[in-house]
Amino acid sequence: MSRSAGDKVPTMVDVARRAGVSPSTVSYAMTGSRPISEATRLRIQQAMLDLGYRPNVFARGLKSKRSHIIAVLFPKNEHERGMNLGSMEYIFGASDHAQDRGYHLLLWTSGADALDDLAGLAQQGLVDGVLLMEVRLKDPRIEVLRNSELIFTMLGQNADPGDLDYVDTDFDQCARLAVDHLTALGHRHLGFINLGASALEAGRGNAIRLRDGVLGAAASARAQVTTLTCESSIGGGRGALTELLLRDRAVTAVIAFNEQAVPGIMSAAADRGLRIPADLSILSIDMPAQAALMTTPAMTTVGPTAAAMGRAAVAMLIRQVEGAATGVTQMLFDGELVLRESTGPAADHDTA
Amino acid sequence: MSRSAGDKVPTMVDVARRAGVSPSTVSYAMTGSRPISEATRLRIQQAMLDLGYRPNVFARGLKSKRSHIIAVLFPKNEHERGMNLGSMEYIFGASDHAQDRGYHLLLWTSGADALDDLAGLAQQGLVDGVLLMEVRLKDPRIEVLRNSELIFTMLGQNADPGDLDYVDTDFDQCARLAVDHLTALGHRHLGFINLGASALEAGRGNAIRLRDGVLGAAASARAQVTTLTCESSIGGGRGALTELLLRDRAVTAVIAFNEQAVPGIMSAAADRGLRIPADLSILSIDMPAQAALMTTPAMTTVGPTAAAMGRAAVAMLIRQVEGAATGVTQMLFDGELVLRESTGPAADHDTA
DNA sequence: CTGTTAGCGCATTCAC
DNA sequence: GTGAATGCGCTAACAG
Numbered sequence: 001m002s003r004s005a006g007d008k009v010p011t012m013v014d015v016a017r018r019a020g021v022s023p024s025t026v027s028y029a030m031t032g033s034r035p036i037s038e039a040t041r042l043r044i045q046q047a048m049l050d051l052g053y054r055p056n057v058f059a060r061g062l063k064s065k066r067s068h069i070i071a072v073l074f075p076k077n078e079h080e081r082g083m084n085l086g087s088m089e090y091i092f093g094a095s096d097h098a099q100d101r102g103y104h105l106l107l108w109t110s111g112a113d114a115l116d117d118l119a120g121l122a123q124q125g126l127v128d129g130v131l132l133m134e135v136r137l138k139d140p141r142i143e144v145l146r147n148s149e150l151i152f153t154m155l156g157q158n159a160d161p162g163d164l165d166y167v168d169t170d171f172d173q174c175a176r177l178a179v180d181h182l183t184a185l186g187h188r189h190l191g192f193i194n195l196g197a198s199a200l201e202a203g204r205g206n207a208i209r210l211r212d213g214v215l216g217a218a219a220s221a222r223a224q225v226t227t228l229t230c231e232s233s234i235g236g237g238r239g240a241l242t243e244l245l246l247r248d249r250a251v252t253a254v255i256a257f258n259e260q261a262v263p264g265i266m267s268a269a270a271d272r273g274l275r276i277p278a279d280l281s282i283l284s285i286d287m288p289a290q291a292a293l294m295t296t297p298a299m300t301t302v303g304p305t306a307a308a309m310g311r312a313a314v315a316m317l318i319r320q321v322e323g324a325a326t327g328v329t330q331m332l333f334d335g336e337l338v339l340r341e342s343t344g345p346a347a348d349h350d351t352a
Numbered sequence: 353m354s355r356s357a358g359d360k361v362p363t364m365v366d367v368a369r370r371a372g373v374s375p376s377t378v379s380y381a382m383t384g385s386r387p388i389s390e391a392t393r394l395r396i397q398q399a400m401l402d403l404g405y406r407p408n409v410f411a412r413g414l415k416s417k418r419s420h421i422i423a424v425l426f427p428k429n430e431h432e433r434g435m436n437l438g439s440m441e442y443i444f445g446a447s448d449h450a451q452d453r454g455y456h457l458l459l460w461t462s463g464a465d466a467l468d469d470l471a472g473l474a475q476q477g478l479v480d481g482v483l484l485m486e487v488r489l490k491d492p493r494i495e496v497l498r499n500s501e502l503i504f505t506m507l508g509q510n511a512d513p514g515d516l517d518y519v520d521t522d523f524d525q526c527a528r529l530a531v532d533h534l535t536a537l538g539h540r541h542l543g544f545i546n547l548g549a550s551a552l553e554a555g556r557g558n559a560i561r562l563r564d565g566v567l568g569a570a571a572s573a574r575a576q577v578t579t580l581t582c583e584s585s586i587g588g589g590r591g592a593l594t595e596l597l598l599r600d601r602a603v604t605a606v607i608a609f610n611e612q613a614v615p616g617i618m619s620a621a622a623d624r625g626l627r628i629p630a631d632l633s634i635l636s637i638d639m640p641a642q643a644a645l646m647t648t649p650a651m652t653t654v655g656p657t658a659a660a661m662g663r664a665a666v667a668m669l670i671r672q673v674e675g676a677a678t679g680v681t682q683m684l685f686d687g688e689l690v691l692r693e694s695t696g697p698a699a700d701h702d703t704a
Numbered sequence: 705c706t707g708t709t710a711g712c713g714c715a716t717t718c719a720c
Numbered sequence: 721g722t723g724a725a726t727g728c729g730c731t732a733a734c735a736g
Contacts, residue, residue: 022723059713061410095461107459109447294646411729
């Protein structure tokens with residue numbers, strides 16, 4: 001088990017010798033690609049334990065073209081830094097599951113535009129599969145991965161997922177959950193503060209799907225909703241709330257999908273003497289608990305468990321890699337309503 | 353450059369043939385481990401480009417015992433989840449630099465107590481070096497890594513770093529910077545809200561170093577400081593502020609080293625009618641900008657750039673791995689004061 | 705300055 | 721059911 005410095009690392013041959021069998025038998029015992037008698041299998045296992053044997057990743061990879069390594073593609077575009085707190089949870093979920101299944105996780109942070117680097121990664125054969133994060137509606141990485149014949153799963157969707165595997169948030173369901181929660185509290189005039197126009201243009205599909213979901217849910221609930229885009233910053237949030245109240249004085253609740261802007265929204269509300277949640281309710285979509293707990297009052301949120309999504313994505317990926325795939329898998333995760341302190345009953349001051 | 357599906361991945365032999373040289377020459381041209389004439393070197397380079405050649409990681413690793421992969425050990429102990437926002441920045445900094453230097457980053461999230469797993473990782477030879485995060489005063493992983501003869505660098509320090517390489521925050525300097533800032537604003541009665549007792553006992557060395565630093569700096573500045581430990585939660589923060597004001601009614605400024613507790617501190621202050629920063633200043637040590645911007649008002653912080661530390665750690669590690677090391681390297685990073693809105697001049701209400 | 709060759713540790717095709 | 725032999729793609733020691 002523990003090996004003191006200087007000891008040679010044992011190879012399959014060592015195991016074979018100790019178990020009194022040939023190297024190939026050891027190999028078969030490991031891969032299970034051909035029947036081995038129970039007796040020898042046990043002796044081999046014992047020998048491996050005694051020696052603290054671990055198969056050499058390189059030798060195995062060289063021969064079998066399988067590395068047991070999967071890459072997480074998490075581009076860190078400068079203007080997006082800070083979206084990361086939630087993404088971190090995905091990554092950890094993914095890592096958990098990968099490790100459980102005996103896979104390693106390679107963190108790849110090249111920009112989404114570094115297509116050559118990506119092609120290189122794909123070609124090296126270093127990784128068995130790829131988990132694609134921060135997927136755009138039109139995402140050039142997808143083309144590269146398809147060409148390279150590398151197996152991959154998306155966390156999020158592009159414009160036309162077709163037969164691509166993905167795991168994504170069910171934004172429609174999240175929208176409904178959020179709207180229902182607020183209308184149940186008596187809110188009739190809602191505001192929806194989305195990501196910035198630039199983010200929408202950049203193809204953040206989730207922002208668009210969510211907005212449509214909110215619009216639809218509000219229509220069913222006979223609530224009125226004013227939608228705005230908003231720069232991802234405190235200043236952006238301040239401006240957005242001002243603008244929102246200008247457009248609809250009767251707004252009593254805000255659904256926000258813009259983590260960075262939330263503090264701005266809250267402080268602008270405070271400046272106007274609007275207490276949260278007495279005068280104005282705020283609910284954030286897909287905000288990590290981490291962040292939700294940093295605001296005062298703590299933010300009520302709707303969103304799925306990111307870690308679970310990460311795990312699911314890796315599970316799908318491994319199933320593909322190991323050839324146990326059952327056609328295309330596309331999963332949508334339901335959001336959950338986490339009640340904290342930023343939402344409450346509508347004040348009926350000037351509601352018609 | 354791009355390779356359409358079906359094309360065989362080119363090997364060194366293909367490159368050699370195309371360049372009209374022997375395979376070994378290609379190898380030497382790549383590793384530079386023996387002189388190659390400029391002319392042939394160029395022809396080889398061209399051939400590689402034409403073919404879109406990428407060396408096979410496994411073959412190289414198998415032969416040379418070097419993988420160009422470094423592992424980041426980032427244990428996710430359950431009770432510590434949430435410390436992560438800052439850690440993320442380290443990891444990204446590390447990843448950036450690794451990729452710049454042609455290294456891959458393996459994310460290893462097994463618990464700090466999963467020593468067997470770690471030993472296995474070390475033994476596999478999969479990684480050239482290890483970046484150890486979340487280092488404890490007494491950290492059993494260190495022993496495992498030493499035994500395995502694996503090169504590693506710590507992000508943080510154990511109790512007795514001796515000849516181990518590390519990169520760490522200069523908590524003493526941070527403490528001085530924080531205390532100086534507050535005393536310059538006229539604050540004479542400070543509070544220091546630290547991590548919880550359990551964290552201290554668990555050997556979070558930084559908490560202890562920082563506390564001592566604050567104590568020292570306050571003494572030099574002739575300021576009085578009341579120190580408390582505090583559970584990492586909103587409730588913990590609320591309790592801590594109450595307790596603090598009980599112990600010293602004259603406190604006008606708080607230095608916090610407990611990210612999760614900060615919102616609690618702030619809301620408890622609000623409940624007592626203490627405005628921030630008019631009545632009470634708050635400054636956080638080593639809080640990521642992400643989090644600092646989520647509070648209202650935005651939090652003034654003191655701390656180093658985490659990404660820079662991550663980069664430096666990887667740089668040190670690679671230097672070691674490549675044998676270019678110049679003895680032991682131990683780096684302390686200075687913190688910077690980032691002025692936001694949570695600190696201001698002392699109100700001289702009941703200061704003696 | 706360049707070419708030839710022998711493995712690295714494992715998976716797998718043959719033989720038995 | 722098991723064993724012996726071959727080669728994955730590359731590096732480095734040996735020969736020129």
